[in-house]
Amino acid sequence: MKIKTSLLAASIMLACTPAIAKITDSTFPLVAGDPLVSQQWHLQNTGQTGFSQSAGVAGNDLDLDFTHLMGIKGRGITVSVIDSGVEIDHPDLRANVVDGSINLGDGSNYPQDNNGHGTSVAGLIAATEANGLGGRGVAPHANIVGFNYLPNQTVGNWLVAHGLSEDFRQLDRFTDPRVFNQSYGSTPASPRIHDYSLDPWQELQDTVYQDITEDSHWGRGSVYVKSAGNSFEVYNAYYRGYRILVLPYENNQFFNNQGLPFHNANIASDNNNHWNLVVSALNAEGKLSSYSSVGSNVFVAAPGGEFGEAAPAMVTIDLQGCDAGSNVAGEHGNALHGGTELDPNCDYTGTMNGTSSAAPNTSGAIANLMSANHALNARQIRHILAQTARKTDAEHPGIDLTFENSEGELVTYNAIPAWQQNAAGYNFHQYYGFGAVDVDDAVYQALFSPTTALPEQVITPWQLQTANTEIPDASLTGATSKLAFEQDVTVEAVQVKLNIDHTRLRDLAIELISPSGTRSILMSARTGWLGTTEGGYTNTLMLSNHFYGESAKGEWQLKVIDTDKGSSYTLGYHAALGLVGFNRENNAENGVLKDWSLRVIGH
Amino acid sequence: MKKVFLIVAFAVTSQFAVANNADQFKGLTITPVDQLESNQSEVVVNDKTFRTNGANKVVPGLDVFDESGFNAYTVTGEIIVKLSGDVDFEQFNKDNDLIIKQAYKEYYILKSQSNRDLLPLVDALKQLDGVSSVTLELADKGVIQK
Structure with missing residues (x-):
């Protein structure tokens, strides 16, 4: 009934909107029914604080109000959360959990999350809508399955979590994942060698990514979404077995990297294999999150926020209870935390951030897009995202690096270009790929613009x-x-x-x-x-x-x-x-x- | 001292993106990397030399790092076998306490059920007809939530 009402409302809106205006540029209120949704700036940014100490800039969000008004919310699409695990019995998540989760540690179907990261990721994708609890996901009708891969990293577990189930069946059921969210990665301290003869594991990984992207779900394929990394300023690496913090140093100053990214999303093998759709993070002002890795391999950008104290992070679900997850008892710089009136049991957090958040926000967007038109294949999804991404932080000037050359002269090099338009008319920026994910424009195109099949790849x-x-x-x-x-x-x-x-x-x-x-x-x-x-x-x-x-x-x-x-x-x-x-x-x-x-x- | 503890917390337990503070490093001296001492053992895995913090038996759970020191791995006990023909693993697995964890195209993932030295097992697998390559899985310790 809710869907019918939404569709009717949307039809009226469409009929009443002047032909010259773009319906997706209008702003519609999100339906009520979740007490924290008004602080979820990534869904609809009104300049709220997200319980932090400063506000964002209105309009810098996923732009999904029209999509949700249409009742397009991920119905029939399953998203796999490959992470620390997922608390699948969380009251704001369990209605959307379907069979298929696996605890990769003990083989049970409860993907125990002892960290909270994966649970928050799952909430960003598909926390339940209008149930009177917390906020909601980007695709609040999508299905969720979870895998606690990060504490159980083996090649066998990687295969299971990334689509090859233990009984070797193909991904062809409606409840099998069509979107795989990977809010994880590595930041190598030295370059990787790409040579399958030396590294069969890399060949196996790439083969699985390609197979499932192209051939699962009767040829429509699945989309692997990957976080770009959080290493713009510093990163963690191993040196001689010690996990070290790595930072730049120039002119006797710590953290001085001339404003340039200290690490690059293009380094990790699973970020440059083409099959992963790599996402950088935006803050509530529509600019690059201070930590977000960037690179020419970034496809799109999506909200990830800052740290949730001085500036807004994500508001999403957390491990239940005030002794687990990010939100625990005690004083905190985020006003939601510590067992407050809005969340006395500490089941939600206002400090989730990272490209770990940008990826699930994109996964949720893709679930909406797929549910708008189930016939779209994985390449068409990417194509629509590239065509409809929004030019965020449009005035970003790029970065010039001035250095002393071998002749002792100061010279200037344009190290990070401003937004460029390529010869095919696509805007691109090293920080944002094709731009910020715009769900309404993408869904509108999936619904109303004839999408011819792309020629064979x-x-x-x-x-x-x-x-x-x-x-x-x-x-x-x-x-x-x-x-x-x-x-x-x-x-x-x-x-x-x-x-x-x-x-x-x-x-x-x-x-x-x-x-x-x-x-x-x-x-x-x-x-x-x-x-x-x-x-x-x-x-x-x-x-x-x-x-x-x-x-x-x-x-x-x-x-x-x-x-x-x-x-x-x-x-x-x-x-x-x-x-x-x-x-x-x-x-x-x-x-x-x-x-x-x-x-x-x-x- | 408190500052040092804070830095350690950054380096060891960071799960999410974190803010940085240059004050944490004031007063610390910088040691050139070539002046660091090293007293570690060596093992050869997948035809490459790795170092360990003393251990010289390659068993599941062992942490190793490569000669540059920049890449750290854990031996998971899983073995990636690439086939070039038909192989009957049944008797071999029974004799060596192995199970087939996964099979996909020409790849088999075998897993050791015991805490044995895996290198002789890898050598024995390489001798089987129909086996193209055998790789002991090393899980990259750098893979974390991002």
């Missing part, structure tokens, strides 16, 4: 280009190599495999320029590598979504620029080691761009 063979070109130290000149690409393919994504000798990788900026002249930063200068792999980048894979829709035919250029003659370096800290300095000496010899390979995923 092709993945071209790797094309190798030998360069053996020296990279001048601290110079804008850089090393440039050109590759002539003959296949007439429309780009969906481009992958590059690099071999570069250089002992201080944090000095290097790596750019790829398309035949149409679009310049994409594959790896930004001052990325906080601690070390090299076999003397530099060795068969290191990087991905760019920046060229979406462009023709791949023509001349591609790779440019590598050394931006530092040794003034910056990287620190690691652990109590047992103290403060340890890495990369303290400049490279004694100029680096060399040895060779690179390129392949196109497109049609």
Whole structure:
């Protein structure tokens, strides 16, 4: 009955809206019935505080009011939460839990969450709507299954959590997941080698991602959503078995990285394999969250918030009780926490954040999109998201890096470009991919714009280009190599495999320029590598979504620029080691761009 | 001292994104990495040398890190076997206390049921006809919630 009422209301709205206005640009109130929903700025940002000490800027949200008004809320779509576990009997979640959850530790069907992270993630996706409890999910009618993979990481458990069930059946039932949320990842301190012959586990992972993306659910496929990482300013890594905090250091200042991202989402193997849809995080002002990793492999951005004290984080469910999860008894900088009148049992939190939150907000958005049109396949979902993403933080100027070159002159390099429009008309920013997820525009397109099937996808063979070109130290000149690409393919994504000798990788900026002249930063200068792999980048894979829709035919250029003659370096800290300095000496010899390979995923 | 404890908490227990504070490091001296001492043991896994904090038997649960020191892993006890032909694991698994955890295309995931040294087992698997490669799984300790 509720659905019918919603559809009727939406029809009236459609009929009454002048033809020149875009219905999805109007603002409709969200239905009542959840006491915390008014503080869930990511659903509808009115400038509320989210129980923090400052307010966001109205309008910077997922834009889903029209979608919810239409009654499109994820019905019939199952989202898998691959995380610390999920408290599936949480009163604000259990109505949406379906069979399929697995405790990967003991084999039972209760995915015990001893941390709370996965439970909060699940709440962002599909907390129940209008039940008088807490807030609601982005897709409050979607189904949820959970896996406590993070405390039980083995290859067998990875396969089960990512879609290959223990009884080896195919994903073809309505209750099998069509969206896999992965709010986890790693931040490697040295480059990964992409070589299946050395790493069958990587080959197996990529094969599963591809198979389920393309072939599950009778060919409609599933979407894997992945958090970009929380390493814009610092990151954690292991050194000799110790888990250290890694931070930049320049001009005798801790955390000084010239405003540039300290780490890059393009580093981790599961972030650059194309099958994962990588999401960066936005705060309540519509700008990049202070911690969010970025890179050319980011597809879209979604709300992740800040820390929930000085500025809003996410309001979502928490482990039940005031002795578990993020919200526990006692004083706290977030006004929801500590057993307050609105939440006396501490079942909700106002401090969930991270790209861990941006990913489930995107997963929920995708569930809505799929439920609007169940016939859409995984590629069409990506296509619609790219076409409808919103240009958030539109005035972001990019970042110029000024450094002293080898001649002693100060020179300036545009290290992070402002928003660019590629030759196919897509806006792209290193921080935000195609932009902020806009659920209403995406759903509207799925419903009312005829979506023709995309031509069959092709993945071209790797094309190798030998360069053996020296990279001048601290110079804008850089090393440039050109590759002539003959296949007439429309780009969906481009992958590059690099071999570069250089002992201080944090000095290097790596750019790829398309035949149409679009310049994409594959790896930004001052990325906080601690070390090299076999003397530099060795068969290191990087991905760019920046060229979406462009023709791949023509001349591609790779440019590598050394931006530092040794003034910056990287620190690691652990109590047992103290403060340890890495990369303290400049490279004694100029680096060399040895060779690179390129392949196109497109049609 | 309190400041140091706070930094340690950052480095060891951070589950969510956290705010940073440069004051925490004031007064600490920076040691060049090449001056750190090392007294660890070596093991060879998957044809690569790894270091351990003393252990030299490769058993499930062992933590290892690579020669650069930048990558840390846990031995899970699972073995990734890639096949090039038909293999009958039944007798082999019975003799070696292994189970098949998963099978997918040409990949089999075997799991050791005991706390035995896994390297001889890997060598024995490599000798089976129809086996293309055998990889002892090393779970990346850097994979955490993001």
